[in-house]
Amino acid sequence: MPRELIKGNEAVVKAAILAGCQAYFGYPITPASEIAEAAAKYFPLVGRTFIQAESEIASIQMVYGAAGGGVRVMTASSGPGISLKQEGISYCAGAELPCVIADIMRGGPGLGNIAPEQSDYHQVVKGGGHGNYRCIVLAPNSAQEMCDLTIKAFDLADQYRTPVYVVTDGYIGQMMEQVNFPTAVQHPKRHDWGVHGDDATRKNLINSIYLDPDELEEHNRKLQKKYAEIERKEVLVDEYRTRDAELLVIGYGIISRILRTTVDLAREQGIKVGLLRPVTLWPFPAKRIQKLCERVQAIQVVELSNGQMVEDVRLAVEGRKPVKFYGRMGGSVPSAQELLGVIRKL
Amino acid sequence: MYEKYLEKSASFYPEYPRKSGNQSVTHYCPGCGHGIAHKYIAEALDDLKLTERTVLISPVGCSVFAYYYFDVGNLQAAHGRAPAVATGIKRINPHSIVISYQGDGDLAAIGGDEIIHAANRGERLTVFFVNNAIYGMTGGQMAPTTLVGQQTTTSPRGRNIHNEGYPIRMCELISALEAPVYVERVSLHSPGARAKARKAIRKALENQVQGKGFSFVEILAQCPTGWKVSAPDSLKWIEEKMLPYYPVQVFRDKSAEAEGWAPPDVAYSDADVLQLIELPLEDEAAPAARPKVPEQYRNPRIKIAGFGGQGVLLLGVAMAQLGMMEGYNVSWLPSYGPEMRGGTAHCHVNISDTPIGSPLVSASTVCVAFNKPSLEKFEKEMARGGLLIYNTSMIDIQPTRKDVEWLPIPASEIASQMGNIRFANMVVLGAFIQKTGLINMETAIKGLPAFIKAKKLIAENVKALENGAAFVRGELKI
Amino acid sequence: MTDKLDRGRLEISVDECKGCGLCIVACPVQVIEFSKTVINKQGYHPAQYKGSGCTGCGTCFYACPEPGAVTVYRLAKQAQ
Numbered sequence: 001m002p003r004e005l006i007k008g009n010e011a012v013v014k015a016a017i018l019a020g021c022q023a024y025f026g027y028p029i030t031p032a033s034e035i036a037e038a039a040a041k042y043f044p045l046v047g048r049t050f051i052q053a054e055s056e057i058a059s060i061q062m063v064y065g066a067a068g069g070g071v072r073v074m075t076a077s078s079g080p081g082i083s084l085k086q087e088g089i090s091y092c093a094g095a096e097l098p099c100v101i102a103d104i105m106r107g108g109p110g111l112g113n114i115a116p117e118q119s120d121y122h123q124v125v126k127g128g129g130h131g132n133y134r135c136i137v138l139a140p141n142s143a144q145e146m147c148d149l150t151i152k153a154f155d156l157a158d159q160y161r162t163p164v165y166v167v168t169d170g171y172i173g174q175m176m177e178q179v180n181f182p183t184a185v186q187h188p189k190r191h192d193w194g195v196h197g198d199d200a201t202r203k204n205l206i207n208s209i210y211l212d213p214d215e216l217e218e219h220n221r222k223l224q225k226k227y228a229e230i231e232r233k234e235v236l237v238d239e240y241r242t243r244d245a246e247l248l249v250i251g252y253g254i255i256s257r258i259l260r261t262t263v264d265l266a267r268e269q270g271i272k273v274g275l276l277r278p279v280t281l282w283p284f285p286a287k288r289i290q291k292l293c294e295r296v297q298a299i300q301v302v303e304l305s306n307g308q309m310v311e312d313v314r315l316a317v318e319g320r321k322p323v324k325f326y327g328r329m330g331g332s333v334p335s336a337q338e339l340l341g342v343i344r345k346l
Numbered sequence: 347m348y349e350k351y352l353e354k355s356a357s358f359y360p361e362y363p364r365k366s367g368n369q370s371v372t373h374y375c376p377g378c379g380h381g382i383a384h385k386y387i388a389e390a391l392d393d394l395k396l397t398e399r400t401v402l403i404s405p406v407g408c409s410v411f412a413y414y415y416f417d418v419g420n421l422q423a424a425h426g427r428a429p430a431v432a433t434g435i436k437r438i439n440p441h442s443i444v445i446s447y448q449g450d451g452d453l454a455a456i457g458g459d460e461i462i463h464a465a466n467r468g469e470r471l472t473v474f475f476v477n478n479a480i481y482g483m484t485g486g487q488m489a490p491t492t493l494v495g496q497q498t499t500t501s502p503r504g505r506n507i508h509n510e511g512y513p514i515r516m517c518e519l520i521s522a523l524e525a526p527v528y529v530e531r532v533s534l535h536s537p538g539a540r541a542k543a544r545k546a547i548r549k550a551l552e553n554q555v556q557g558k559g560f561s562f563v564e565i566l567a568q569c570p571t572g573w574k575v576s577a578p579d580s581l582k583w584i585e586e587k588m589l590p591y592y593p594v595q596v597f598r599d600k601s602a603e604a605e606g607w608a609p610p611d612v613a614y615s616d617a618d619v620l621q622l623i624e625l626p627l628e629d630e631a632a633p634a635a636r637p638k639v640p641e642q643y644r645n646p647r648i649k650i651a652g653f654g655g656q657g658v659l660l661l662g663v664a665m666a667q668l669g670m671m672e673g674y675n676v677s678w679l680p681s682y683g684p685e686m687r688g689g690t691a692h693c694h695v696n697i698s699d700t701p702i703g704s705p706l707v708s709a710s711t712v713c714v715a716f717n718k719p720s721l722e723k724f725e726k727e728m729a730r731g732g733l734l735i736y737n738t739s740m741i742d743i744q745p746t747r748k749d750v751e752w753l754p755i756p757a758s759e760i761a762s763q764m765g766n767i768r769f770a771n772m773v774v775l776g777a778f779i780q781k782t783g784l785i786n787m788e789t790a791i792k793g794l795p796a797f798i799k800a801k802k803l804i805a806e807n808v809k810a811l812e813n814g815a816a817f818v819r820g821e822l823k824i
Numbered sequence: 825m826t827d828k829l830d831r832g833r834l835e836i837s838v839d840e841c842k843g844c845g846l847c848i849v850a851c852p853v854q855v856i857e858f859s860k861t862v863i864n865k866q867g868y869h870p871a872q873y874k875g876s877g878c879t880g881c882g883t884c885f886y887a888c889p890e891p892g893a894v895t896v897y898r899l900a901k902q903a904q
């Protein structure tokens with residue numbers, strides 16, 4: 001297995017190529033730019049398409065066009081750019097076009113800064129654009145997962161014909177770690193429903209407009225059915241020392257890495273704490289959290305935000321146990337010691 | 347005795363099953379220019395035998411349902427984004443003929459950016475731009491092409507240059523760019539003008555067949571409904587109101603000289619792909635036995651800091667790379683962003699026997715300070731008993747922490763004696779290796795090319811490593 | 825029949841015509857008119873060929889916005 005010390009952002013690109021992604025359309029933004037840069041370097045080398053678009057608005061629409069052609073395609077950005085992509089993502093969801101969007105989150109709102117935050121949670125998990133849609137959201141917390149979950153994102157996108165996010169914070173994107181890449185190069189078949197520019201697919205139509213209210217409602221019901229199936233089948237969660245835990249901490253991305261260290265520190269002091277990390281932010285591991293609620297006495301959620309994921313935790317917990325929130329914003333990342341202090345107060 | 351001469355194009359569906367209501371007529375108002383433009387496009391697709399491989403991008407506007415009519419591959423795009431959607435699908439279907447069909451609000455207002463950049467990239471597309479000086483679909487609001495003085499529902503007193511500026515001339519704008527191959531404005535107001543329009547449409551498609559670049563045809567078209575005139579009068583309206591402001595002419599025609607181009611169709615084997623994206627198929631040999639590491643240097647949590655440009659980040663990458671080669675779990679996390687540009691830089695490195703939790707180093711067990719501000723800042727947060735390596739060439743003070751081990755090294759001077767002050771980071775790496783024993787020197791020498799990309803500098807970097815190690819052994823005096 | 829055959833002939837599909845009149849103003853020999861009696865499915869008085877005089881020039885075809893409304897015929901070569 002080829003292993004490499006590599007940035008999470010760059011691992012996304014190599015993984016995408018291995019997954020058979022045919023085209024990358026993007027626009028630079030820190031801290032996601034290495035994705036565009038690595039795509040610019042590697043995609044053309046292997047006969048794939050790379051375009052630096054004029055904007056995130058255009059890049060996601062190029063994704064829409066290529067996805068409409070039935071091939072695997074991706075884009076990447078960070079907060080301000082993801083805001084601009086929401087139009088196109090809504091269209092992709094509406095037209096049921098599979099595609100992968102990497103979001104390497106930075107500080108906001110507005111121009112904010114380029115330091116790591118997790119404040120895009122709402123805009124990626126709750127829809128972000130207009131309409132009754134959901135996107136699958138995968139949240140890697142290591143360079144290895146940036147590779148693995150990117151490949152998984154393409155598979156899920158195809159399986160459900162839906163946009164899939166790979167969402168993480170600037171730290172996981174910028175961090176270098178060892179990645180063991182698969183050696184298999186995928187050759188996904190072009191989707192039959194795509195418009196290939198030939199006679200066989202000439203009858204195909206890619207669109208999201210349904211003028212008739214009944215038809216649009218039916219289309220929406222079909223989408224909701226698909227989302228329900230995803231919620232049933234695709235939840236991914238990672239746990240650390242939860243088996244005998246009396247306290248539960250929940251975090252994703254860089255926070256889950258820090259919390260892992262915190263859990264070890266706390267255990268050394270005899271505090272029985274365990275870590276739950278949602279790997280899929282949507283579908284959210286609500287059931288698993290509910291199950292753990294039977295045993296744990298309290299839940300501490302930590303995010304690099306004003307408290308966005310904690311809303312989903314509270315919806316899952318439904319008041320069964322106290323749910324506390326600790327957040328840092330603006331790019332300040334808590335240390336494991338700092339979080340130990342938070343846990344001790346529980 | 348009579349033979350059919352002109353009839354409905356085969357590129358149209360015979361009936362329009364995607365449409366609700368009457369499926370044998372279009373949804374356009376009586377006399378609408380869109381229908382005429384559709385007919386000319388369909389006719390050209392027939393004649394050029396392009397129907398099978400054509401992909402039409404329908405915009406948002408009255409022609410949103412163009413896909414009801416054209417028996418081609420169809421994509422419906424968001425308002426204004428048709429050129430970007432067209433770009434996406436053309437790039438992955440280079441053999442296909444991709445048409446972006448757009449109205450003036452779609453193309454010249456909300457989609458202004460997309461059209462300019464598709465044109466500027468020289469996308470091998472054909473764009474048909476139907477300019478009717480109004481927003482038809484939404485009920486007659488002002489368009490960017492609405493004429494000065496023209497009344498619309500959002501310019502009820504007439505377009506006023508002081509409030510909404512002048513109408514935008516897209517052909518003139520597009521032809522200011524270098525890449526477009528063919529730019530022409532035509533009109534539908536008279537039989538002669540219509541004959542020219544048909545010719546231009548055909549040519550814009552032929553260009554794409556031949557792989558020539560971006561072709562753009564603006565069609566001055568009537569919107570009798572929006573203009574509130576009869577269909578016959580709408581033709582006069584074009585002639586009297588539009589033509590004086592929007593001259594019909596060829597703005598650019600490089601069709602003859604432009605070279606046809608298509609992306610090379612090369613197949614890549616899986617092995618090619620892995621090699622080209624720099625993923626070696628062969629696993630590296632299992633690491634040599636690691637030297638025995640003294641207890642205090644095991645599983646180091648390392649903070650490295652200095653001025654941007656002192657090779658701080660690279661030193662961290664090198665440590666992580668070599669640690670990985672020795673079979674440790676490793677992580678490297680930079681301070682990123684503007685800090686890297688000129689100011690100070692620091693990074694966090696973990697080298698560990700066990701999986702790494704937090705990659706952030708707060709209580710460092712190894713701290714490397716390349717300059718005074720870094721020493722002052724990061725010395726404080728070191729764990730007790732840690733190793734503090736500091737570059738005495740640039741630090742004229744003593745550390746204050748008495749509970750950590752000091753390793754002062756004149757790294758910049760050693761490097762500059764070798765002829766290049768930039769080797770200071772590798773001098774420090776050599777010192778670190780010698781001091782901690784975490785990494786075999788042979789591994790370091792073997793691993794160097796992974797992070798020193800300039801081949802001709804490898805030998806000197808090896809020397810720097812060795813000098814750093816020699817200094818720690820007390821064999822190098824300066 | 826002593827008259828020479830017209831060079832062209834025009835057919836307008838009653839139910840596809842939207843009665844816009846563009847063909848009427850386009851025809852150089854003015855052989856198209858609105859029907860005064862017929863009201864088509866869409867509720868328009870469709871255009872109709874006056875019955876003679878068509879030269880088969882095709883001008884009306886290219887003036888009409890409706891893909892299938894107008895069909896123009898030309899006198900076959902051998903008949904001329």
Ligand SMILES: Cc1ncc(C[n+]2csc(CCOP(=O)(O)OP(=O)(O)O)c2C)c(N)n1
Pocket residue numbers: 406407408409425448449450451452453478480481482483484489
């Ligand atoms: C993002 C967005 N904004 C606004 C609209 C509403 N809208 C639909 S069509 C249109 C204008 C179309 O005008 P034009 O492009 O000139 O085409 P026409 O209808 O005149 O053919 C507008 C503003 C929309 N669909 N999407």
Ligand code: SF4
Pocket residue numbers: 373374375377378379380408478482483568569570571572
């Ligand atoms: S509103 Fe104008 S552009 Fe739209 S269909 Fe009617 S005539 Fe055509």
Ligand code: SF4
Pocket residue numbers: 832833834850851852853854855856877878879880881882883884885896
């Ligand atoms: S073909 Fe020419 S002459 Fe005949 S009806 Fe049409 S416009 Fe008139």
Ligand code: SF4
Pocket residue numbers: 377836840841842843844845846847848870871887888889890893894
């Ligand atoms: S131009 Fe076409 S739609 Fe209009 S009146 Fe003539 S035949 Fe009918």
